[in-house]
Amino acid sequence: MSVPHPGGDPNANLYAQPKRDVLDRVPQITAVEYVPDDIEAKQLRAVFDPARLDPPTGPNSPELVVAWYRQEPNDWFRVNYTDPNTGFHAGWHQDEDHPDLGRAHFQYTADDEADRWGVAFEHETPSLILWEIVEELLEDVRPTYQDSNDER
Template identity: 85%
Template sequence: MSVPHPGGDPNANLYAQLKRDVLDRVPQITAVEYVPDDVEAKQLRAIFDPARLDPPTGPESPELTVKWYRQDPHDWFRINYTDPNTGFHAGWHQDEDHPDLGHTHFQYSSPNTEDRWGITFEHETPSLILWEIVEELLEHVRATYQDANEEP
């Protein structure tokens, strides 16, 4: 069970910045939308073109969801990638869900395996953290944890 965020509203300006500075610039992403809408934005949802991913997946579009709450001393966020074609999920969470792993952790699950461990980021700025996550997802995570666990 997930521990809920500690309160407060998402920062609409932050979501606009993350959309503009990161998600709108990723060529594998074809659409970014505010959920439920741009007035009551509680999260961002980025839709991937399955044919633009390496290796391609499909026919359904994978999604990346971003929930981010600004607070001291550490922001609360949950960034989750889900591929409905393979059942693969990856998440980067800075919350209180797994205190034994520190305040930030990575987790993944596929039909064959799952794991989680504590992580740190090179940057502290939300846009740069999201860039790190997207780059890690596209360059390392999908190939290492999603594709490596497929049955031969």
């Protein structure tokens, strides 16, 4: 069961910078939208072109969903990647779900395998944390956890 975020609902102003400075600049991402819309934005959804991922996946587009709440002393966020073609899921969460893992944790599910562990980010700014996550997803996580499981 997930622990709800303790902050208020975000809006498009909170998401404008991560959208513009991160997600709109990732060449593998073909669309970024505010969910449910740009007025009541509670999340960002980025859609990947499956053919632009290395190695490609497809035919359905994987998604990255970002939920972020600014609060003191630490922001609450969840950044979740899902590939509908393989059922692979990876998430970076800074929430209260697993206090034994520290402030933030990474988790993944692939085939019948799942694991999670604590993580630390080099930066504190939401856009820079999101850059770290997207880079890790594309350079390490997909090749190590999703793609190695596809070869079984």
